[in-house]
Amino acid sequence: MARKQNTSSTEETFSVNGAAKLTGFSVPTIRKRLPELQRAGAVMAGDSWAIPLSALHAVGLMAKVESPQVETIPGQVTGQALQVETRQEIERLRGALSAAEQRAAVAEAVAEERLKALERADRALLMLEAANASERRSGARGGLFRGLR
Secondary structure (H helix, E strand, O other): OOEOOOOOOOOOOEOHHHHHHHOOHHHHHHHHHHHHHOOOEEEEEOOOOOOOEEHHOOOOOOOOOOOOOOOEEEEEEEEHHHHHHHHHHHHHHHHHHHHHHHHHHHHHHHHHHHHHHHHHHHHHHHHHHHHHHHHHHHOOOHHHHHHHH
């Protein structure tokens, strides 16, 4: 397929033969449509035409060109079914996220309560150690268990 690069832009251009091959129309049909193509941006480049792809679209010559077929893999979900499946997956993930956030909130509350209990136990231990040290200095015997004998 004869392709040329238009010097005024980066759009791909085609000769008459190249445009015919690309569009599926005959060379005489492309030649008959040259005045329309020229109004849409085709120009003579030396001794041949430079027809931009946009000009072929503008005059309707690309209508015969089929969009490329996407090869599907057996079992592959496409189109509307893919959208439904994706939405279902999003909802499932939202539910899992919500449950995980609830578990995290409960875990944080439990951890906070345990921290408070440890702080209370630490304060109690400090008070017991201080009391025990005070009794040792005063010469008292028996410590915590003195009233049990």
